[in-house]
Amino acid sequence: MERPTLPDIDRGPRMHLKTLALALAGVALSAVVAMAQTAVKPAIVYDKGGKFDKSFNEGVFAGAEKFKTETGVEFRDFEPTNDAQIEQALRRFARDGHSPIIAVGFSQATALQKVAAEFPALKFTIIDMVVDLPNVQSVVFKxxxxxxxxxxxxxxxxxxxxxxxxxxxxxxxxxxxxxxxxxxxxxxxxxxxxxxxxxxxxxxxxxxxxxxxxxxxxxxxxxxxxxxxxxxxxxxxxxxxxxxxxxxxxxxxxxxxxxxxxxxxxxxxxRVDVAAYSSFKAARDGNWKAGISVLGLKEDGVGWALDDANKALIxxxxxxxxxxxxxxxxxxxxxxxxxxxxxxxxx
Amino acid sequence: MSAAPIELPRWADTALVPLVSVAAALAVSGLVVIGIGESPLEATALLLRGALGSAEGIGFTLYYTTNFIFTGLAVAVAFHAGLFNIGGEGQATIAGIFAALACLWLAPLPGLLLVPLAILAAAAGGALYGFIPGWLQATRGSHVVITTIMFNFLAATLTVYLLVEVIGKPGSMQPETPEFAAHAVLTPMHKLLAPLGITLPSTPLNSAFLLALAALVAVWALIFRSRLGYAIRTVGANPRAATYAGISPARITMVAMAISGALAGGLAVNEVMGVQHRLLLDFTAGYGFVGIAVALMGRGHPVGVALAALLFGVLYQGGAELSFDKPSITRDMVVVIGGVIILFAGALDGLFRRAVALLLRPGRVA
CATH class of the missing domain: 3.40.50.2300 (Response regulator)
Known part of the structure; x- marks a missing residue:
């Protein structure tokens, strides 16, 4: 898959197409908007670094919180303390029917490989690593x-x-x-x-x-x-x-x-926050896709920050x-x- | 092991004092749970049900128990020689490297030969890495407490170097080796018992658990039923008397540390060969340090170590389930509960010894 599923940060000529498509979809769906949204039970298994690490994991948490504020859909999360708990947590969430389940960090690849294969009907997203299964979305960054x-x-x-x-x-x-x-x-x-x-x-x-x-x-x-x-x-x-x-x-x-x-x-x-948000959002909107998303400059998956705090320096x-x-x-x-x-x- | 001069009957020393310690620790943990607005009874029930209430829970509990038996025994053997080996993490790490190299390089061998060789390699790696601080203590007087903890960092650094530069999987984001061949790993328990008609859910519990049980018996026989064990205990009790009796404390220090390191290597057997099937960074995950608490609580006796290991297994697995069910009880809370138990069972041991002694034989304790 060459198109990443990050609609809200898309730029350039493709944007018009996308906007058009979204507008059309909006018109078509406006009558049945309540039914168009799939019920989702999202969950996150963090890296061993923990939820509030002020960077990577917290980014995922922020993305999920944004989704929660916008949609009112609650999510579950878990912070593993050792490698065995990663697989345990993924399987536990999967058994409870959570989907999509976000596996944060490359260290979860081996565990996800097993669990995702056991639950082919559920959706999984892994960040920073590629897991090649039909129900796994792999998000990596340039x-x-x-x-x-x-x-x-x-x-x-x-x-x-x-x-x-x-x-x-x-x-x-x-x-x-x-x-x-x-x-x-x-x-x-x-x-x-x-x-x-x-x-x-x-x-x-x-x-x-x-x-x-x-x-x-x-x-x-x-x-x-x-x-x-x-x-x-x-x-x-x-x-x-x-x-x-x-x-x-x-x-x-x-x-x-x-x-x-x-x-x-x-x-x-x-933008791990965007990756997390998009996975949940796409699942809710019914357009979640498995495959590899490589997010570079083109996709606005990486970039540099310019705001009030540093505008005098640039x-x-x-x-x-x-x-x-x-x-x-x-x-x-x-x-x-x-x-x-x-x-x-x-x- | 303990310098406390309070004499207690054997049953009180080995069973009552640890039990009182654990009870006190649970009471304090309960107060912490109340403090964050949850019911301690409900939390305890969730914890126990999570650890022992299902076949899967028991599988995970025994998997953790396996780790703690190995690291607890490692610390216990060194204790008997009067040594405080806090390098279980490092010894297990080196054992993991040895086991991984054996599994990767000897892969053409049949499993029946390869698996025992890899286990021996793990034991040899751990023994070597325990022997060096023992040798330094025996010949140079470098204290094992200092050297073993420094060796933990050396082992971690060596693993990173090897995984990043030498034996790492090419192109992998995670510093880890390629997965071992299917015949190079230990059988998971649910597959081991399937031919007997016992169906178990898939858990990390594997045949290393049986090895841990064997290690318990072997350590008991070694410490309490062998000449070497007698020498180890003599050196631990009084090195000067040992010298007088013709036992070389220097030699025993090195031997005990090597045995201790080999036992710590069991952690690598369980984690690397039994569960992860590859070498990865930091697979020891602090089990080596918990082993100190396990040995202290188990009074250095294999039966005590087994029970204490089971207790920590229950805490680890039950704690994980607890933080699943109660998001307000985070993993850090579980660490607090474990820490309180370590504090009471290890550090505050004397607190209850005196009370128990007074209770049992009033008037005889000053």
Whole structure:
């Protein structure tokens, strides 16, 4: 499937078609609007990081809350504490007839593979991973594209020609963020120097703001004046350290511009909230589809945040350059290398 | 194990004190549950029904119990030698790496040969990783409490390196090995019992549970019925007296830590070979640390360890069901309840010993 099911954030020429289709559908259905909506019993199984992690899981929760406010449909959720509970929770929700069930995070793939096969009549959505079954919707993101754009902005905003990256746990996914970022920085300043640090090699690295702050400080000491983090809760420390030193941070996943207003250059957005919301919404509207949704810049699945908190930091040239890069990536004129395609980052 | 000089009859020491501790812990947990506006009786009923009320619940409970038996025994054996092994997590992690490598590299072998070899590999990996801190303590005086906990981090780091750079599944988002071949894994209990006409729902419970039961017996025989066990207990009770009796505390320290590590390796057998069928990060999920509480509560005796492991199995499975049914009781609440039990059974052990002693033999305790 090449079309992702994210109708409300679609842009460009296709939008007219979609709007038209929606309008037509609206007319056709307005008479029977009450019956057109399928009863759904949505449920979420979070990652082991937990519901309120201020980034990834919380994004899903926010999307589900939005759905609940709009439709009044309640959802169930569960926070597993170990790997066995993931499968247990998925099966438990499935047995109770919940659908769609969102499995948050790549670590649930193996469990979902089993459970989704056992309950072919139910709908499942997995985020950040592909599970190839006829009743599973897999939502993955092109984090390298979004990281490229914030890298470009970082390269333009940097006065020293030196920028930093602080990753969370050293896994391929985070190297993918780093690799996209480096490419973006180099696109803005060919000879820019990029300092990369990973916080750690255990899951504790996702929630170590003190160490994140120390890493950011050491990069600042070496001359970095813009620092991007892809480190979950650790990043709170990165952003604070950058702000304290009068430098700029870059947020990740959710819009973190407001965490240190005026000191966060931008945030790389990964719209897991939209993915969750759309899955529930589509199921309710009866147009839920299985298959793979790869959400990149084109689909607005990733992007960069511009709001009141950072508009003073983004000059018109920077915005123009980012918009152009975005258009070039969408058109294919600029290719951003995906680290995970070959486990290499040749920049 | 305990430095408390209070003498108690054996039955009170092994059964009454732990029971009183658990009862007190449950009472305090009940107050916490009341505090968040739920009925503690209903919560207890949900917890027990979730853990023991269905074949599936029992399966999950015994699956957790398997983990706790292994890690509890690991800590208990070290305790008998007067050592505090808090490196169960690390030893199980290394055991997991060994088991995974055996399952992946020896896959051409038939299952009857491969599975025992992989289990032995796990035990060897855990033993090696327990032996090193034992050796450091015996020869360099580096305290095992410090070294074992540092070794936990080393093991985690090594796993990440291996899974990301060496044996990881190519192109996978998750640092994990490819799945083991079907003949390289332990049989799930519902398949094991199917030929006997017993139908069970699919749970993570697998034949590692039988291995855990065997380990209980083996550890009992080792500690209480063998020369080595006698030497271990002697060193634990008084290293100087042991030396006088011709037992080398240095040697016993290394041997006990190796045995302890091998037992912790059982956690890897259950998780890696029995449930996940692949090596993934952090599969130990804190079971190694809970093993300390299990050993303390079980007074280091295999029967006590088995009962304490079952209690924590009930708590883990029942707690999960509880947070399913009562969204207001989150997983963190379940951790609180477990923590209170650990606090009462482990740290506040002396509190009830004195009270029990007074109750049993008034006047004889100062």
């Amino acid at each position: 984090e390298h594209e979004g990281s490229y754009l914030v890298g470009l902005l970082a390269g333009m905003a940097s006065k020293t020609g030196k920028v930093g990256f602080v990753g969370g746990m050293d896994i391929p996914l985070i190297r993918k963020f780093a690799c996209g970022y480096v490419q973006g920085v180099k696109a803005a300043k060919k000879d820019a120097e990029i300092f990369q640090n990973m916080t750690g090699s255990t899951p504790a690295a996702w929630n170590d703001p003190v160490k994140g702050g120390e890493l950011a400080k050491s990069q600042i000491d070496r001359g970095a004046d813009v620092i991007y983090h892809a480190a979950g809760g650790t990043g709170i420390g990165v952003l604070r350290a950058a702000a304290d030193a009068g430098k700029l941070g870059i947020g990740v996943d959710s819009n973190q511009n407001g965490l240190q207003p005026g000191k966060v250059l931008t945030s790389m957005l990964k 000059t018109p040239e920077m915005k123009a350059a980012a918009d152009k890069a975005r258009a070039d990536i969408i058109s294919g004129a600029v290719k951003v290398h995906d680290y995970m395609s070959d486990s290499k980052c040749a920049v």
